[in-house]
Amino acid sequence: MPPGQQGELSRETIMPPDSQHTAVTLPDTPQGIRLPGPHRYGAALAGPCQDLDDQAGRTPEWLERDIDHLYPALPHPEATCDLLTAACTEHLLPATAQRLQARLHAALIGPVRQTVDHGGRRWRPKLAATVIDALGADSRPYGPLWAACELLHTGSLIIDDIQDGAPLRRGHPSAHLVHGTATAINAGTTAYFAMHRAIRRTLPDDPRLRTNVYDAYLNALQAAHTGQALDLQGHHEEMTAALDTGDTGTLKQLVTLTHRLKSGAPVAAAFRIAALVAAASPAQCDALAALGDAVGTAYQITDDVADLRGVTSQDTMTKRVTEDLLNAKVTYPLVHAVAYLPRDEARHLWHQVRSGLAREGAARTARRIADCGALDQCADEADQMIRDAWATASALLPPSPVALTLGRLCTDVLRSRIA
Template identity: 75%
Template sequence: MFLTEQRETQMTAGRQGKANETITPHDPRRTTDSAPGAPRAGRLPGPHQHSAAPAEPRRAQDGRSGYTAQALERDIDHLYPELPHPETTRDLLPSTGTEILLPETARRLHGRLHAALITPVRQTVDHGGRRWRPTLAATVVEALGADSRPYGPLWAACELLHTGSLIIDDIQDGAPLRRGRPSAHLEHGTALAINAGTTAYFSMHRAIRQTLPDDPRLRSRVYETYLDALQAAHAGQALDLQGHHEEMSVALTTGDTTVVRQLVAQTHRLKSGAPVAAVFRIAALVAEADPAQCDALAALGEAVGTAYQITDDVADLRGVSRQGAATKRVAEDLLNAKVTYPLVRALARMPQDEARQLWEQVRSGLDADGAARAARRIADCGALDECADEAHRMVYDAWKKASDRLRPSPSGRSLGALCAEVLHSRIA
């Protein structure tokens, strides 16, 4: 098992702006083909031992705390309230005309929009989720020496639009469970869930209007960043929906998995890396970071998002549960005949005949028992450890470059630790 050994190596600060880091070196019982000097298994900046709670935010100069979990829940409730509210209707509609409606008509309008657009997303949010995207966004602002609290709606929108994408993903993947509960499309119907999920993408638009009303230049840059990421994520989803079966078949014929591996990695980078990169860049923009800082932090966000998707592929094969209950089907990707990063890595490590046999079984369709056996074969060949190593190296390398652009501070160290924890808690 990986990421369970008690092992730590201290790296001291180098150039100005580089905070002290604690990384976990590679287990000496295993070998890997990583480049000399590259971090190895478990090897992320920040403390390896980390509680489930977010790091304490930077304290503002006035002595008050920075952006808190309670503030995030408040801002989510403001954008997506639990009960219908006229203000939400006005915020959802560009020009409501509700002033000419009878009171009963207005009441029904508020209720119907809430039931169709707010409730499916709000229920999915309330079913769980680690809220790491808004936490990291706020920490980026704090690490740059600014106060993250005035931009709370932006961080809440990060969580809401992510939730909307999950609703759409579950429809397209035919997933019956999300966070241990029936997926939104099973509770509310597919058509309504599609509409609610895509509407959640506009929560960032609503948050920008509320947060940056008097700064058109900054607002324009934030919009551009967000729309670029939204476009990239849809391109990544297009690749994901098409799958990579043709490239996998070619790889098994030639014995070279490079092309299919790069395509899967690019899919992850577009679908999962680009949105987190945008979150980090938006946080840097509102903190008035310089262009080099914006670029380095966006690269860190892309690395975290991409690496998280790789570890999500790993977690899918191991099973994901909360309080002893499964939150999704084990090996769901294999059941859907999906080409994932661990599968590609596994087939590259197996003898060609064995790899071809495994892929034919996956492509032909597996039942639950068959998927469990295939998952064990993938784990036994070392592919899951290899994927975890690569994910950690990806974030570690990006963090080294980003930390060089930050002044030493507790918030800077928290940012590194939280990036580490995003991956560690997923696959530990």
């Protein structure tokens, strides 16, 4: 996000100069996530979130430029050297080098660019840049780091679609259906290494800072793979136990942990990296990382909810409705539903899900989950996660309009329904 972008301020929301430890309160407004009635996770969430977009709803030019620098839209010799290491290209004939550029672009960059170019709010890099500005530093030199975070996210989506058998991503055929599964796997995992190139370009003269950034990034990468392992295993045994005992505590903890590892940890790492390059204190780094964890986890909860209603962008369906139910996946709303429904009805619902639902059955199940109050409970918990984390982080930020903007953007993220 360009430095200095501000949210709407009033006399009550601007912190006085001596209020270094006064938390900024998040507003309960239409720009937050407390939306009325059925619109909370319905059509109101499908539209653009203007606070997360620049004018005309476009991604900021700085982010597109930095993504293109790491992953150019067309074959480029610098990208080839980065992928091979420069030493490997020293003695290549010109014709060989040109052919190699085309092949590596098609195999490694093209599948990722396809997914990147089909949309996405890019809220992760925008928020990370805003963290730096909220700490009083200049976010502009660090754009490649946030571009790499977006490429990591894109690579993980490609792998996730393969493992879930998802046919659509952002309203278009998933990368593995276009480029083949083997190519998509390799391209998706290669995107994780874009951060290595970004760090070399952005932090060339500070080995201590580089080490800390690498540590934060690799911890998140490992956490995300651990979360994916739990997600792929599913939580069927825990669901059965919860239905037998009436106690959903263990089930809910495991589903929440899976969301934190898969979705919370990468955002937490981006916030921590932003705090590190802004020379924040250890307490600020920890609080901002916790805020990122809350935002990423809460977003995944709302993504579970949006799955039950469908996700659209510009009137185009970007993923199948009830895809999680069709895959017999234990999600946050389903956990709450089995806690709210009568025990026999909950057992019957889970038996149907686990046995395999047809599309009409999945639609009926989604309506029942909504009717029992599970979706409102998910909204409240996602809301509270961010508010609790913001209360701690905001007290450690220098008082400024940008700090308030950061808090509002964190809540606005949950209104964006493009992953």
